Each structure stands twice: as C-alpha cells, then as structure tokens.
Amino acid sequence: MSRLSINTHEAKQFVGSATETILDSALKSGLVFEYSCKTGQCGVCKIKVMSGEVIELKAQLVLTEQDKLSNKVLSCCCAPTTDLSIEAEDLSALHGIEIKTIPCRIKQLTRYSDELVGVTLRLPPTAEFKFLEGQYIDVIGPNTIRRSYSVASTASQGEINLVIKRFENGKMSEYWFNQAKDNDLLRLEGPKGTFFLRDGNEDLIFLATGTGIAPIMSILYGLDSDADFVQCGKISLYWGNRHPDDFFWQPSFKKLKVAVNQVLSRPTEDWPHQTGYVQKVALMTEHNLAQTAVYACGSNMMIQSAHESFLAAGLAENKFYSDAFVQSY
Ligand SMILES: Cc1cc2nc3c(=O)[nH]c(=O)nc-3n(C[C@H](O)[C@H](O)[C@H](O)COP(=O)(O)OP(=O)(O)OC[C@H]3O[C@@H](n4cnc5c(N)ncnc54)[C@H](O)[C@@H]3O)c2cc1C
Missing domain, CATH: 3.10.20.30 (Beta-grasp domain)
Incomplete structure (x- = not known):
C-alpha cells in the first residue's frame, strides 16, 4: 500500500x-x-x-x-x-505518554449500589504507567472482551480506580457485577483519549452525567494534590443522575474551592437539591462564559446538547472539551 x-x-x-x-x-x-x-x-x-x-x-x-x-x-x-x-x-501535553498493554489485578471491588461498582486495579511495580488525569483505559477481560473506562484516580496514586455502571445484558457488566473477585488477572491498554485539563487559570465548569464523573474526580483530585496549583478562577461542578443513590461520591477537597451542584433528572419529593438536566441547570447559573472552559463527560446526548447550548450562550468553540461514554465497540 x-x-x-x-x-x-x-x-x-x-x-x-x-x-x-x-x-x-x-x-x-x-x-x-x-x-x-x-x-x-x-x-x-x-x-x-x-x-x-x-x-x-x-x-x-x-x-x-x-x-x-x-x-x-x-x-x-x-x-x-x-x-x-x-x-x-x-497536543504536545501528551507527548511521551506511551500507550501500553499491561497485566493488572483487581485489588478491591466496592459495591456502591446494585447499578454501580468501584474497581481498584493494582499494576505491576515495574509498569511505569503514566497518564494525564481525565484519560481513559481499555480493560481486556474474560474472553478478550474489551471495554473503555475512565480513570477516576490521580496519576500519583500508583493504582487505577474505575467507576462502572451496570448495563442490562452487558457482556462486561456480567463480569463486573456477577463474577469479578479480588486478585482476578486482567489486562489494560492505555492511557487513551484527550480529555485532560488544558489551562487551570480560567473559570472551569465541569458537567457530568452518571459515571461521567470518573475523569472529573481524577482532574479535580489531581489539582487538589498539586502543590504548584494556585486556584485563580471559579470552579463549578454540575453532576447529574437519575436516582439519589447514584451520587456515590461526596466531593471534598483539601484546598480546592468547588461549587458542587448535584442535579437529579427524575425528581423525588424529598430531593433537597436541583432537578432537571445538568446542562440546563448549569446555563441558568453560569452567565459570563467569556473566560471559561467547559469539560463535559458522560452520555452523548448530554454532551451534544451542552455543546450546542453553551456555544449559543457565548462559550468559545475551542473551550468545550468532552468525553462521551458511547458504546465501546
Ligand atoms: C471513552 C469511553 C470511556 C468510558 N468510560 C466509562 C466509565 O468510566 N464507566 C462506565 O461505566 N462506562 C464507561 N464507558 C462505557 C463502557 O465502555 C461500556 O460501553 C459500558 O460499560 C457497557 O459495556 P457492557 O459490556 O457492560 O455492555 P455491552 O455488552 O457492550 O452492551 C449491552 C447493552 O447496552 C448497550 N450499551 C452498551 N454501552 C452503552 C453505552 N455506553 N451507552 C448506551 N448504551 C450502551 C448496548 O447497545 C447493549 O444493548 C466508556 C466508554 C467510552 C467510549
């Protein structure tokens, strides 16, 4: 050829x-x-x-x-x-970050709910696995099934945390929710994707639906533990879920000041926070988008809608970054 x-x-x-x-x-x-x-x-x-x-x-x-x-x-x-x-x-920030295939073992499984599991993967000490907070990996599981998952932990933690949602009749869901156990041997390939923080000095709006919060946890914890990072702008997080139980993470930071908004799309009577779609709730609150970057992760529907509505509200085209959790393969 x-x-x-x-x-x-x-x-x-x-x-x-x-x-x-x-x-x-x-x-x-x-x-x-x-x-x-x-x-x-x-x-x-x-x-x-x-x-x-x-x-x-x-x-x-x-x-x-x-x-x-x-x-x-x-x-x-x-x-x-x-x-x-x-x-x-x-994107020169990703130069020198090599995509590797490496073996890993399950260190811990945490069942947050019937629909959500947290997975900690232990890597070989010699793996030297480098990534930028926000990137994802492919996990290669039983019968070489391969699925993409965003890393929720930071690069300095030395282990990989994932947050995984159950899909009805999902091949990898069947493994994670019914078969996986501590010490299981898997392989991962990565890091992949270009969802990482470009500039920490502007106002930042993070939008997430469901497990789309995973790479945002990584980015925010990364900033919080970065001794050189001095927060200059406003940081706002809008995290949307269908059920109150889906809010498995209560954000808390050492130095970062983050305006956290938990948004429920199917309101219940006793829900004390906002309701609706994250992108709509965010746009009702955030008016000055001139010095702002938006990072959106989760369902493709939310991302396409947020992209359109934030650009219409004045966000610069090159200030919208996203990672859509579409079907992997
Ligand atoms: C870049 C990227 C990052 C991702 N990160 C995460 C993550 O951090 N956490 C997480 O839980 N998932 C994540 N996903 C989705 C994940 O890779 C799988 O697609 C999902 O977990 C379903 O896999 P499964 O084997 O259980 O289901 P499958 O056997 O692949 O599918 C079962 C059924 O569910 C439907 N389906 C599968 N995946 C999706 C989807 N994503 N959206 C809508 N319908 C679907 C299929 O059409 C099918 O009907 C990510 C996807 C991408 C592309």
Whole structure:
C-alpha cells in the first residue's frame, strides 16, 4: 500500500495510507490529535481537510451536512487516498505518554449500589504507567472482551480506580457485577483519549452525567494534590443522575474551592437539591462564559446538547472539551 504524506497547519508531517485512519497514523508517528471514542460516535476528532481526498473506513455517525460542506471529517473514521493537508492541532501535553498493554489485578471491588461498582486495579511495580488525569483505559477481560473506562484516580496514586455502571445484558457488566473477585488477572491498554485539563487559570465548569464523573474526580483530585496549583478562577461542578443513590461520591477537597451542584433528572419529593438536566441547570447559573472552559463527560446526548447550548450562550468553540461514554465497540 502506497505511503501518503499528511501535513498539518502547524507544519507537522506524518505518513498515512488508504487502509489506516488519519488518527491511527498520527498516533503511530507520535502526534496526538483530539480524540475520544474512536468509533465515529462522539465527534471529538473532527478535523478540516485543506487539500487532498479521503475515504471513509468507518461510518462518520455525527458528521453534519454543514461539516461536510466545510470539508470536515472524523479523523478516527477516514483515511487518505492522496497526499493531504489538514488543520489539526498536535497536543504536545501528551507527548511521551506511551500507550501500553499491561497485566493488572483487581485489588478491591466496592459495591456502591446494585447499578454501580468501584474497581481498584493494582499494576505491576515495574509498569511505569503514566497518564494525564481525565484519560481513559481499555480493560481486556474474560474472553478478550474489551471495554473503555475512565480513570477516576490521580496519576500519583500508583493504582487505577474505575467507576462502572451496570448495563442490562452487558457482556462486561456480567463480569463486573456477577463474577469479578479480588486478585482476578486482567489486562489494560492505555492511557487513551484527550480529555485532560488544558489551562487551570480560567473559570472551569465541569458537567457530568452518571459515571461521567470518573475523569472529573481524577482532574479535580489531581489539582487538589498539586502543590504548584494556585486556584485563580471559579470552579463549578454540575453532576447529574437519575436516582439519589447514584451520587456515590461526596466531593471534598483539601484546598480546592468547588461549587458542587448535584442535579437529579427524575425528581423525588424529598430531593433537597436541583432537578432537571445538568446542562440546563448549569446555563441558568453560569452567565459570563467569556473566560471559561467547559469539560463535559458522560452520555452523548448530554454532551451534544451542552455543546450546542453553551456555544449559543457565548462559550468559545475551542473551550468545550468532552468525553462521551458511547458504546465501546
Ligand atoms: C471513552 C469511553 C470511556 C468510558 N468510560 C466509562 C466509565 O468510566 N464507566 C462506565 O461505566 N462506562 C464507561 N464507558 C462505557 C463502557 O465502555 C461500556 O460501553 C459500558 O460499560 C457497557 O459495556 P457492557 O459490556 O457492560 O455492555 P455491552 O455488552 O457492550 O452492551 C449491552 C447493552 O447496552 C448497550 N450499551 C452498551 N454501552 C452503552 C453505552 N455506553 N451507552 C448506551 N448504551 C450502551 C448496548 O447497545 C447493549 O444493548 C466508556 C466508554 C467510552 C467510549
């Protein structure tokens, strides 16, 4: 297969081919563009093709007609058929963070409710597993089933905490909720994704639904334990769930000041906090979005809706970061 040359607007160059997605070729060559699900469902890896032709290797499920008219494509779905020139930012913060496959064992399982389990994974002492708070891993379980989970612990903790929701008839849910036990041997591949904090000096709004709180716990605890971090801006967290029992975590920090909002989407009579959809509740409270970045994680529906409504309310396009918990494979 012929080697094709791909050039970015930042004058970075890498080799691609018609059988490999632009994103995979970039990652292989050590460049990291924004991405999350790698299955064409979340849209995070959207880039602009300035010149050249591409083919679709996977369906680009969230590409709009407007995107197509402006030559936008999903880099996780498309491969080049000619030399390409693209507009895509290389995220240097992720340079040197190697994706590894390593064995791990279950250290602890914590049942928060019938629908939620916390998992702590122990890594071999020699693993040297580095990640940025906010990233996710793939866990490879029994029968080589592979699913993505965000890391809820910080990089300095030396072990990996996950928070996992049960899916009806879910293959990996069956394992986590009915078979998993302490010391089970699994493999993980990672770290993956580009959901990490870009700039801690601006006002920060975190939006989460359900277990989408996991990478946000990691980011917030990471800031709280960072001796060099001095909080300059306002930090607000809006965490939405369907049932009061789903709020398994009561945020508490040593130095970080965070305005925490627990939002229930299916109100009960005795619920003392806000109700509704997180993105709507957040927009009713947050008015000045000029110096603000939004980090949203959880259901794809919340993320697509939050993206649209926050941009309409004045948030800059490049200040919305997201990780959608779509079906892994
Ligand atoms: C980047 C990323 C990070 C993720 N992080 C987490 C995390 O931290 N915690 C967590 O609990 N989950 C997370 N997920 C989702 C997770 O990877 C699995 O998709 C989910 O746990 C279901 O796996 P399963 O094997 O139990 O179900 P499956 O056997 O895959 O599916 C069972 C049924 O559930 C439906 N289904 C599966 N996954 C989803 C989904 N995500 N949304 C809606 N319907 C679905 C299927 O269509 C099917 O009907 C993440 C996904 C991605 C892409």
